[in-house]
Each structure stands twice: as structure tokens, then as C-alpha cells.
Amino acid sequence: MDGENPLRLAVVIGSVREGRFGPTAANWFLEQVAPRTDVDVDVLDLADACLPDRLGTSPVPSEVAAVGPRLEAADAFVIVTPEYNHSFPASLKTLIDWHHDEWQRKPVAFVSYGGFCGGLRAVEALRLVFAGLHAATLRDVVSFHGIPASFDAAGRPLDAEAKAAAAKTLLDELTWWARALRDARAARALG
Template sequence: MDGARPVRLVVVIGSVREGRFGPTAANWFLGEAATRADLDLDVLDLAEVRLPDQLGTSPIPAEVAAVTPRLEAADAFVVVTPEYNHSYPASLKTLIDWHHVEWQRKPVAFVSYGGFCGGLRAVEALRLVFAGLHATTLRDVVSFHGIPASFGADGRPLDAEAKAGAAKTLLDELDWWARALRDARAARPVAS
């Protein structure tokens, strides 16, 4: 058990649409997370990765092979997702579907954004998907409603203090779950 080692956190930016708000929300969140010495951050922007849409078995496409080690090395994930048509983007589902064991027995938290519901319907849909992969989703979410009007020109939320408090709560819980599950995976490996 290595409680002193930082938690390897992969932050996934799930939208690939032109003009997307994801990088703004992600950059703010990463700024909050970067203040913590207990985290080792890796940003996986799906707009930069461009995974293939069609699932296959062999050979594994180079774009998928390049992402896999980053997901394997993760102790935890934060998924930054918009809500599109009451759900999450296809790009995010593609990432999830190309991988399986990389998500298992690891915690997943969410930063969501959108209109009236702030992306929370996308989060609820993703909880079911991650449960099917034996991942643990956290109750605490950072959610931005009324995008982009809830952010200032400086790229920070208008209610910065409240959102910073929500991010701290999420990161505290994520750290606990990541360490507990990392220790459990090391003590009792799952047969593949």
C-alpha cells in the first residue's frame, strides 16, 4: 500500500464539437485540481485523440493503442461532459467502448455542463454505463447550468466560490476512493 504516492487522475474532455465549451470547464477544473499535491494530472481531450467510430477486434487502431496506457495508469477519472439530447456525446461513448478493464474498479467523477439541467442527465446516463464496467461513480458532481452565461470573460465561473467548494468536495472524495480502490486492487487483483 502506497498512501504517499499521488493519485494519477485522468481528466477526460468528452466533447469534440467545434465551438465546444468543454475546454473552458475543464481548464477551470484543472486549475482547482492543480493546487493539490496529492494528484498527478493527465488531460485526455477527445478532440485531439479522434478515436475511430467503429469498434473492431484486430488490429487495434493506433489512436486507441495510444490512449490505452494512459487509462491503465489512472487511479481515477474525472469526465467533463456536456448534455446533448438528454445524454452524453458519442465521442465519450466511443472512448468507453474501446476500453473495458482500464475502467474497472476505479472511481469516476463528473464535471458537467449544459442548459437548464447543467448536464446532469448526461451524468445519470453515464453512471449506468460505468456501473456495467465495474467502475465506481461518485455522488458529488460539479455542474454548470446555463452555459456559457454562467462563466465570465476570464473563463471562470460567476459563482467561483461555490464552484470551488464543489470541486474541493469532489476531489476530496475522489482522492479517498482512488486510494482505497488502488490499495484493494493491489491486495486482491482480479483475474482477467
């Protein structure tokens, strides 16, 4: 598919901790996306978004209002998440909970990282949350285990070839689902 009608991909960097690894993983993933002409990327770094953790305030805080249209415009999402205490960070839950309709009937893929499990427990927990929002999570995941030792000083994974192949599989599946769901949303809105 060429760039005539590219998909809008939102890449969400989910950690806001000081000294976080998220930007390294996200930058590597963005390098994998860069050659593709079938996607336009919007990077949403939650450390910059500064979303309030007190939900349901009225009027909607300006930080929340600024993020909503970016999520709404996306045809697909890639969530870059660490694993904290066998789950995902509170900053991601805050983002998800402030928004509802923006996620619906769109595919969500994951790039995860962490220690022994490589963030996979965070991914499994996120699958349940996104199912409740009628979002379609993908089976394929890019997972980095043993962070930061599995990356070199330049921010490249030591097993670069295998990770690049995993990213290609993820992107191919994600774009298929994104296109199918975008077409379905356009053809038939739920009442």
C-alpha cells in the first residue's frame, strides 16, 4: 500500500518515571516505522502530556482536551509500556480512563519492556482494559527482556535482527487491522 491514504498511527509512550527507558524503546520502534509510506505517526509521550490523575473534573482540564483529538484522529495505536509491579503504569491507566470513545473499534498493539518477563504481564493486563473499551488488541508484541542490558550504548537492541522482524510482523498486522476497521467504521457507524 502506498502513501495515498496513510493510516494515522498514535504511538503512546506510557511511562513518566524519571530515568525511564520508554523513549529508547519508542525511538527504536519509530525507526522501524520510518520507511513505511502507509502510516503517518503521532507520538504521544505521557511525560509531556501531564494528564491530571483526578478523573471526572468539570470542566475537562486543558491537558485532557488537548490529547482527545489526537487519539480520535488515530486509526491505530502502539502502546510502549514498561511492567511495574506485574502490571502497567498508572499514567497509562489515567490516559485510558480520561478517554473512552477515542479507542473504540480501533486496533492496539504493544511494545513492552522490563526485566525477566519483558513487560508481557503489563500487556496482558492492558488487553483486559482495552477489551472493555471495544478496542481490538493484537496478538503480536515486540517485547524487550532484561532492560537495559539488552540494548547497546547507542540505544539499539543487541538482537536487532530478531526485534526488527518482530516489529515488521507487528506493523503488518496492525496496518491490516487498522485499514479493515477504518473502512468498517466509515461504512457503518454504530447507533
